[in-house]
Amino acid sequence: MTTTAFKEPVRQAPSGVAARASRRPGRLRRLSLPYLLLLPALLLELLVHLVPMVIGVVMSFKELTQFYIRDWGTAPWSGLGNYQVSVDFDAPVGEALLHSFLVTVGFTLLSVGLCWLIGTAAAVFMQDTFRGRGLLRALFLVPYALPVYTAVITWVFMFQHDNGLVNHVLHDQLHLTDKPSFWLIGDNSFYALLTVSVWKGWPFAFLIVTAGLQNIPRELYEAAALDGAGTWQRIRRITLPSLRPVNQVLVLVLFLWTFNDFNTPYVLFGKSAPEAADLVSVHIYQSSFVTWNFGTGSAMSVLLLLFLLVVTGGYLLLTSRGRRAADV
Amino acid sequence: MRSIRAAAVGAVTLSLALAVTACGGGSATGGGSNDSPKTLTYWASNQGASIEADKKVLRPELDKFEQQTGIKVKLEVVPWSDLLNRILTATTSGQGPDVLNIGNTWSASLQATGALLPWDEKNFAAIGGRDRFAETALGSTGARGEDPAAVPLYSMAYALYYNKKIFAEAGISKPPATWAELVEAGRKIKAEGKSPLGAEGSNLSENIHHAFVFAKQRGADFFTADGKPDFTNPKVVDAVKSYVDLMAKDKVIPAGDAEYAQNQSVSDFAKGKQAMLLWQTASANLKSQGMSEDAYGIAPVPVISGTPGGGTQVNSPVMGINMAVFKNTDNLDGAKRFVKFMTSDEEQKILNKAYSAIPPVKSAQADPAFAAPDTAVLKNTLATSAAALPQVPSESQFETTVGTAVKELFADAAAGRPVTAGSVEAKLRKAQQQMPAA
Numbered sequence: 001m002t003t004t005a006f007k008e009p010v011r012q013a014p015s016g017v018a019a020r021a022s023r024r025p026g027r028l029r030r031l032s033l034p035y036l037l038l039l040p041a042l043l044l045e046l047l048v049h050l051v052p053m054v055i056g057v058v059m060s061f062k063e064l065t066q067f068y069i070r071d072w073g074t075a076p077w078s079g080l081g082n083y084q085v086s087v088d089f090d091a092p093v094g095e096a097l098l099h100s101f102l103v104t105v106g107f108t109l110l111s112v113g114l115c116w117l118i119g120t121a122a123a124v125f126m127q128d129t130f131r132g133r134g135l136l137r138a139l140f141l142v143p144y145a146l147p148v149y150t151a152v153i154t155w156v157f158m159f160q161h162d163n164g165l166v167n168h169v170l171h172d173q174l175h176l177t178d179k180p181s182f183w184l185i186g187d188n189s190f191y192a193l194l195t196v197s198v199w200k201g202w203p204f205a206f207l208i209v210t211a212g213l214q215n216i217p218r219e220l221y222e223a224a225a226l227d228g229a230g231t232w233q234r235i236r237r238i239t240l241p242s243l244r245p246v247n248q249v250l251v252l253v254l255f256l257w258t259f260n261d262f263n264t265p266y267v268l269f270g271k272s273a274p275e276a277a278d279l280v281s282v283h284i285y286q287s288s289f290v291t292w293n294f295g296t297g298s299a300m301s302v303l304l305l306l307f308l309l310v311v312t313g314g315y316l317l318l319t320s321r322g323r324r325a326a327d328v
Numbered sequence: 329m330r331s332i333r334a335a336a337v338g339a340v341t342l343s344l345a346l347a348v349t350a351c352g353g354g355s356a357t358g359g360g361s362n363d364s365p366k367t368l369t370y371w372a373s374n375q376g377a378s379i380e381a382d383k384k385v386l387r388p389e390l391d392k393f394e395q396q397t398g399i400k401v402k403l404e405v406v407p408w409s410d411l412l413n414r415i416l417t418a419t420t421s422g423q424g425p426d427v428l429n430i431g432n433t434w435s436a437s438l439q440a441t442g443a444l445l446p447w448d449e450k451n452f453a454a455i456g457g458r459d460r461f462a463e464t465a466l467g468s469t470g471a472r473g474e475d476p477a478a479v480p481l482y483s484m485a486y487a488l489y490y491n492k493k494i495f496a497e498a499g500i501s502k503p504p505a506t507w508a509e510l511v512e513a514g515r516k517i518k519a520e521g522k523s524p525l526g527a528e529g530s531n532l533s534e535n536i537h538h539a540f541v542f543a544k545q546r547g548a549d550f551f552t553a554d555g556k557p558d559f560t561n562p563k564v565v566d567a568v569k570s571y572v573d574l575m576a577k578d579k580v581i582p583a584g585d586a587e588y589a590q591n592q593s594v595s596d597f598a599k600g601k602q603a604m605l606l607w608q609t610a611s612a613n614l615k616s617q618g619m620s621e622d623a624y625g626i627a628p629v630p631v632i633s634g635t636p637g638g639g640t641q642v643n644s645p646v647m648g649i650n651m652a653v654f655k656n657t658d659n660l661d662g663a664k665r666f667v668k669f670m671t672s673d674e675e676q677k678i679l680n681k682a683y684s685a686i687p688p689v690k691s692a693q694a695d696p697a698f699a700a701p702d703t704a705v706l707k708n709t710l711a712t713s714a715a716a717l718p719q720v721p722s723e724s725q726f727e728t729t730v731g732t733a734v735k736e737l738f739a740d741a742a743a744g745r746p747v748t749a750g751s752v753e754a755k756l757r758k759a760q761q762q763m764p765a766a
Contacts, residue, residue: 065764066438066440066441066721067440067441067721069416069419069441070419070420070422070441070442070443072420091761092758092761093761093762096762160587161583161586161587161742162584182586182739182742184587185529185530185587185738185739185742186739186740186742186743270530270589271532271728272532272728272731272732272735274736274739275736286728289413290728291725291728291729291762291763291764292437292724292725292764293764
């Protein structure tokens with residue numbers, strides 16, 4: 001595409017009239033300038049994203065273990081073998097991947113839902129001006145601003161069985177549990193992960209929804225108030241419909257981030273996550289870099305990519321249809 | 329607007345997918361050369377209390393090497409959690425150090441990558457010969473029948489560390505020699521309100537080392553003679569269950585230890601909260617945490633019955649650190665000279681004393697410093713009752729998969745769920761099925 005657009009003016013360059021010819025180089029420069037400016041970014045995109053992705057796809061068709069990583073090009077082809085292993089849900093590798101996938105879907109839906117809900121509620125609450133609003137808004141954004149590693153490692157300390165703050169509050173102070181719970185191993189690890197994910201994710205939702213709220217004309221609320229609409233009606237009839245375009249992007253971005261979140265579970269649980277919190281990103285990492293099954297890990301990554309593309313495509317289609325219907 | 333959004337979404341999706349898809353890759357087929365004869369890069373594993381402490385130990389020795397040879401050594405101390413992945417990345421890219429430390433249990437796995445210099449007779453001759461090294465240490469340098477992929481640098485073994493004061497208060501006169509005695513001692517210690525034994529239930533390598541010893545004491549192996557995983561062998565199942573039962577049934581390991589993975593059990597022992605610790609060369613670590621050497625005793629790891637040594641009465645894996653040379657080094661001769669220097673009698677004494685390890689070089693072992701009671705137990709264990717972990721290419725994967733299975737079983741035990749032969753077998757079967765085809 002770039003090449004065609006770049007060459008087009010050159011092919012059309014006439015050879016006859018001198019005046020026109022003198023204007024050509026200027027026009028050529030003007031036409032080609034945007035593409036020249038884009039070229040470094042395109043090259044980087046190619047190098048940083050597309051080439052590794054193509055390599056990843058090639059690897060997924062290879063029997064790539066530690067015997068071949070020194071020169072992975074020599075690894076024998078395995079055809080669709082890695083894909084078959086990954087989707088054979090009756091065999092352990094496929095079964096573990098499916099389990100991990102289902103855990104991730106459940107986790108993502110809950111996390112995104114809660115992030116959106118808390119973020120929206122906070123943004124609506126913060127719409128009214130009151131003393132200390134600026135400070136509160138800044139505080140809300142702290143989890144989003146903190147480096148992930150620092151934030152999550154602090155949670156690791158808080159979730160410790162013997163000396164952690166969470167058990168101290170839940171067990172020692174509030175007496176909600178009959179004995180201190182384990183949060184970093186066993187079934188509770190899912191809730192520990194969800195807590196950290198929501199804590200870390202809702203400020204982003206808050207930020208985006210707050211920005212979206214700035215675009216809703218105040219007159220609408222005033223008119224609604226004159227018509228006798230209550231707070232809940234104003235939120236339902238004005239705020240939420242007006243936020244729809246913002247929410248569409250917000251939910252999609254949160255979904256993609258949460259589904260692929262690697263840092264949170266890895267810092268929280270290390271390289272072998274408990275079964276209840278075995279997110280697909282760490283699962284693939286483990287297949288590739290811990291058990292050194294790089295071929296299978298790559299095949300799983302490609303499957304994940306396809307899933308995300310389908311979900312994203314379907315989501316965009318649905319939302320654009322919804323918008324068209326609304327426009328009509 | 330729509331196209332911008334679609335482009336943004338596409339970019340985000342691609343970036344995220346790439347985070348898990350891209351493995352990098354490249355060719356590193358080049359052999360070694362002597363193009364840079366005056367410099368070496370050395371990756372040392374973190375042996376001491378901290379990376380800074382290691383630098384303090386190693387830097388003077390590396391300066392000494394520079395004075396002797398004119399070769400400047402660039403040192404990087406790599407934490408254990410990063411080391412294997414760093415080596416793997418260096419193997420893939422071909423951009424690694426010239427000389428590096430590896431955990432001796434990884435020798436066969438890393439040997440299979442073909443990235444390490446094989447120590448054939450000629451290379452061994454350059455560092456004084458193969459005979460200088462203890463046979464037990466050489467047993468963990470690569471697959472049987474192949475030239476070693478590394479040279480032993482520090483040797484270590486597991487031992488039972490016990491708190492003398494807690495033992496005296498509980499009326500226990502001598503350290504337990506069998507597991508039954510340990511459980512019995514545990515009951516008395518618990519009656520005194522102390523925790524009997526520490527463990528690192530979420531540390532995969534620790535889990536493997538203990539499970540291996542329990543298996544060896546039952547005459548079982550995790551791999552068949554031809555290198556195939558055999559994790560569901562009834563004796564292996566019994567071994568793993570017996571280890572986890574120390575928490576699940578015998579209650580001598582506290583439930584809280586199920587989530588330990590950062591040496592918290594060593595801290596508990598150093599602080600006097602816990603009576604016993606099964607650890608490899610813990611003295612330096614205990615000292616750095618303020619525990620006096622008089623406060624604890626050291627004994628061999630218990631066995632099923634009788635005494636350790638000989639036959640199936642194995643009570644420790646052969647632990648230790650090996651030194652390897654990347655095959656594609658630009659200073660092949662210098663790398664070998666450096667290995668020779670680090671394995672010389674003098675350096676072996678200095679370094680192994682600093683890390684409270686045992687020199688794998690036989691002539692250095694004779695130094696009186698290694699005859700003190702604590703090191704004598706470790707030395708004796710290494711000489712008579714230690715066995716090398718499986719020297720198979722998939723050893724590092726075995727550590728992860730079986731280590732994870734034991735971690736999950738500890739989580740069950742901590743949550744009060746039953747740990748049965750069936751549940752152990754199911755976890756081990758899953759671990760076996762996750763192993764890559766050899």
